[in-house]
Amino acid sequence: MxxxxxxxxxxxxxxxxxxxxxxxxxxxxxGAMDIFAMQVANYLCGNDExxxxxxxxxxxxxxxxxxxxxxxxxxxxxxxxxxxxxxxxWRTLFVKKDAxxxxxxxxxxxxxxxxxxxxxxxxxxxNSYSTHLKLASGGHYGRALQKDDIVNCxxxxxxxxxxxxxxxxxxxxxLEEIYRPQNSIRxxxxxxxxxxxxxxxxxxxQNNFIISNQSDRMGFRLMGNTxxxxxxxxxxxxxxxxxxxxxxxxxxxxxxxxDHQTTGGYPRIASVIKADLPKLAQLHPGKAIHxxxxxxxxxxDALISMCEALAEIKYSxxxxxxxxxxx
Amino acid sequence: xxxxxxxxxxxxINEKVMTLQQVFKREHFEGFIETVxxxxxxxVFYDVAxxxxxxxxxxxxxxxxxxxxxxxxxxxxxxxxxxxAAIIIPVYYNGEDLDSVAQQHQLTTAEVVAIHTAKPxxxxxxxxxxxxxxxxxxxxxxxxxxxxxxxxxxKAGSVGIAGLQTGxxxxxxxxxxQLIGQTPLKIFDIHKNEPCLLKAGDSVQFVAISKADxxxxxxx
Numbered sequence: 086m087x088x089x090x091x092x093x094x095x096x097x098x099x100x101x102x103x104x105x106x107x108x109x110x111x112x113x114x115x116g117a118m119d120i121f122a123m124q125v126a127n128y129l130c131g132n133d134e135x136x137x138x139x140x141x142x143x144x145x146x147x148x149x150x151x152x153x154x155x156x157x158x159x160x161x162x163x164x165x166x167x168x169x170x171x172x173x174x175w176r177t178l179f180v181k182k183d184a185x186x187x188x189x190x191x192x193x194x195x196x197x198x199x200x201x202x203x204x205x206x207x208x209x210x211x212n213s214y215s216t217h218l219k220l221a222s223g224g225h226y227g228r229a230l231q232k233d234d235i236v237n238c239x240x241x242x243x244x245x246x247x248x249x250x251x252x253x254x255x256x257x258x259x260l261e262e263i264y265r266p267q268n269s270i271r272x273x274x275x276x277x278x279x280x281x282x283x284x285x286x287x288x289x290x291q292n293n294f295i296i297s298n299q300s301d302r303m304g305f306r307l308m309g310n311t312x313x314x315x316x317x318x319x320x321x322x323x324x325x326x327x328x329x330x331x332x333x334x335x336x337x338x339x340x341x342x343x344d345h346q347t348t349g350g351y352p353r354i355a356s357v358i359k360a361d362l363p364k365l366a367q368l369h370p371g372k373a374i375h376x377x378x379x380x381x382x383x384x385x386d387a388l389i390s391m392c393e394a395l396a397e398i399k400y401s402x403x404x405x406x407x408x409x410x411x412x
Numbered sequence: 413x414x415x416x417x418x419x420x421x422x423x424x425i426n427e428k429v430m431t432l433q434q435v436f437k438r439e440h441f442e443g444f445i446e447t448v449x450x451x452x453x454x455x456v457f458y459d460v461a462x463x464x465x466x467x468x469x470x471x472x473x474x475x476x477x478x479x480x481x482x483x484x485x486x487x488x489x490x491x492x493x494x495x496x497a498a499i500i501i502p503v504y505y506n507g508e509d510l511d512s513v514a515q516q517h518q519l520t521t522a523e524v525v526a527i528h529t530a531k532p533x534x535x536x537x538x539x540x541x542x543x544x545x546x547x548x549x550x551x552x553x554x555x556x557x558x559x560x561x562x563x564x565x566x567k568a569g570s571v572g573i574a575g576l577q578t579g580x581x582x583x584x585x586x587x588x589x590q591l592i593g594q595t596p597l598k599i600f601d602i603h604k605n606e607p608c609l610l611k612a613g614d615s616v617q618f619v620a621i622s623k624a625d626x627x628x629x630x631x632x
Contacts, residue, residue, distance in 0.1 A: 108448045108457070109433075110600075110608035111542040111582075210602060219583065220542055222602045276414050321421060322539060322546070323414060324448035324455035348450060348539025359460075381474045385460050392461040 086241075087151050088201075090234045091185070094146035096302075099137045099205060099224030099236075100198075100343075104213035108324065108347045115215040115223075118302060118343050118366035119196045121263050122160030124395050125255060126200035128402040129157030129177045134395075136204030137214035137224065139236070143191035146230060148199075150184045153241040155202035159255075161194025161367060167248050175260065177251040177406065184248055194367040203239030218302075218344070243409075253405045259394050264364050268293075270374045271361050273384050275329055277320070277352035285312035289355065293373040294338065300370050302344040307374075311336025314352060322350040328357035330376075340365065360387035413477050415485075416453045421548065421576070425452045426536050428488060430613040435484045442466040443473070449612040450537040451546070456481060496615045498532065501580070503571050503618050504626035507591035513556050513573065525620050527551045528592065533578060535614040543582035543600030545610045550576050562588035569595045569632055571618070578618075582608075596621075596629035 090097075100123065103116025117123035117140055124134040145163050158165055158174045165172045166187050172178055174197070180186070188197075207214050207225050216224030225236060281289070294309035312332055325331070329341045331351040340357055341349075343366075355376065357365060368374065379387075415432065417425045429449045436447050436456070443462030448455045456477055463473040471479075505525045514521045533547035540546075550573055558574040563586065566572075570581045572589025581587055582600035599609045610616065621629070 105457075106446045108446055109538060109612065111538045111540065111544055112607075211607075217542075220600075220602050276416075321419065321451045321453075322537065323416075323450035323453040324539070326455075326457070346540055347448060348537065382472050385464070385472050385474070388460050389464055 086239065087235045087237045089149045089151055090146050090230050090232055091149050092147040093230055093232050094144050095142045097139055097141045097146050097230040098216040099207045099214055100140045100216065101137045101214045102134060104211050104215055107211050111347050112211065113345060113347045115217055115344050117198065119160050119363040121363035121391060121395065122196065122198050125175065125398055126157050126159035126198040128399045129159060130155050130200050130202045131406050132200060132202065132204055136200065137207050139199040139205065141197045141199060142195065143188065145188035145197060148186040150180050150182060152182050154180045154238065155241065155243055156180055157200050159198050161197040162192040163188035163197050164190045164192050172250055175255040179245045179249040181248050195369050196366050201238045206237040206239065251409060255398060259398065262394060263391065264367060267364065268372065268374050269377055270365055271358045271377045271379050271384070271387065272330065272355040273358060273379060273381055275353035275356040278354050280314045280318060280352055281354055282313055282315045288312055290376055290378055293375050296368055296370050296372050296374065298370045302342055304342050304345055305340045307338045307340065312338065320350050320352060322348050325349040325353065328359065328362055329353050330355040330357065342366070358384040358387055360391045413456045413474060413481070414453055415456065415481055419452060421451050421536065423534050426534060429454050431488055432484060435487060439484065441480055450539065496613050498615045498617065499610060500617050500619055501595050501597060502621040502625065502629060503593040503595050504621050504623055505593040507571065507593045509590040510592045513554060513590050513592060516556060517553055519553070524554050524592065527554050529618045529620055532615045532617040535610050535612050535616060537612050538608065538610065541583055541585055543608045543610065544579060546577055546579055547616055548577045550578050556590045558588035558590065562586050566591065567594070571595055594626065596626050596631055598631040
C-alpha cells in the first residue's frame, strides 16, 4: 500500500492547504505553493481538498507504484510517463502495481502535484500534513523525499485491468482563467505603499521584474528597477502574509511565498492577490512579471471566482469519477 | 487586515494589542482565521469566501472585517485587564558576546548579568522563527545593536540582545543578536500539544544559573 522513490527529485515535499491558527507562535501556514493545482489534483482522484499531495519541482522523482492506485497530476507539465508511455497533466490516471512514473523535461510551469485516491498517509502536525522543513515536522518526517523512501497510501478500492488515462479533463478555459496571462500579476496596495516616492510608484507598475535565482518556497526575490521611499523609515515589525511584496534595504523587492516568516520589518508596498498566487507559483526564476494594481473589491471578486471554479471542478470530478468507480 | 496603534514600542500600546486579541478570541465572525499580535499592531486573517457566503454582504469582506474590528476597538476601553503569565527562564550566562557587550558598556560581565536579570520583560510579539519571542525593554546600560554581519548558525536556546530587545533563539538558525547566555529550556517543542513555551503578552524573568545547573536542566 505504498509508493517507493526510485530517484529523488529536487525538494519533493508533502503539502496540503496549509497550517492555520498558529501564526501567533511564529508558525506560518506553509502549504502548497499552488493551492489551485493542489486542490484540483485531489478532486481528480476523488479526494476532498484536505488530503496531502506531493509537491514536485523539476527534476522530479522517479516513482515505483507498489500497488494499484488511482492518481492524478496537476499543475506544471514535466512530460510525465508511466512505463515509458506519455501521460497528461490535469487528468485522472489508473496505475497498476509495478508501474513506474517518470518525468522527462520541464515543458511548462514549476510546481507539479501528485495526488492519490485516499490521500498520502503521512504525519499531521498542528492539523496539517504540510512539511515544515525548518522544524522537521509534518509530511514525510518533516523533510523532502529521498531515494528509497516509502510513502504509504490507503488501499486501492477500485479494480482495473491496465494503466489507463481517464478521458475527461479540466477545461482549458478554467485553467486559462487561473494561469493566463502568464506574466501579469495583480496586486493591491499594502500597508506602506504610500511611503514609496512617486517615481517608484510608477516604476512598480510600468516595469517588468525578473524572478531571481535566489527564490524558494519562502519568497521570490525580484530583479529590476530599484525602488525607494520618500524618506528612510525604521518600521516596527508586524505580521506579514503570502503575496506581500516587501521592499528590501537595497531597493529590490521580495514577494513572500508559502513558507515565509510570520513577521517582518521591511516596508510592505504591495500584496499579490490570493487568486494570482497559483500563477506566480508556476513561474521559474528568470521569468518576467508585470504588476497590475487593482482594488480590494476586484481582488476579492477574483478570489471568489477561483473558489467557484474549484467548486465546479469538484462537482464535475465527483460525477465523472462515479462512472468509473463505484462509490 | 493590519490594525496599527501608535507607532512606538511601549508596554501600554502592546497591552492594547493583547486586549484586542483577547476580544477576538471571545467574539469573532464566521470566516475568522486567526490574529497575530505584534509590538503595536494586530493583524487579522480572514477567509473572504466564507464571509461573502455567510453574510451575503454588498461591501467587501475587507470592509466587513474593518467595521467589525472598529466595533471591538470601541469596547476596548471598557477594559478587560488580563494578568500576564509570569515565566521564569533559567540562563547560563556564557554567551560568545558577553565579554564584548560588557566591554562596550564599561561593565563587568557580572554587572551585565545583574542588569539583564534585574527585571521581568514583556513578550511583545513572536515572529521571525517559530517561538522566537521579542522581549523588552532592556536597560539602556546593556542595550547593544545587533552584529552587522549575522552569524550563520546560532545554537537553539541562545539568549541575545538587539538594541532594547532581548530574545531567545528557539531553533538553530542564522542570527545577528548579541549572544549573552544559553537557556537549558526548550522554548519550542514540536512534540508538545502547546509547542511554544511563550506567547505575546507574557512576562519573562531571567534567572542566572551555574554551568552544573545548566547541564542538569538541559532539554536539548
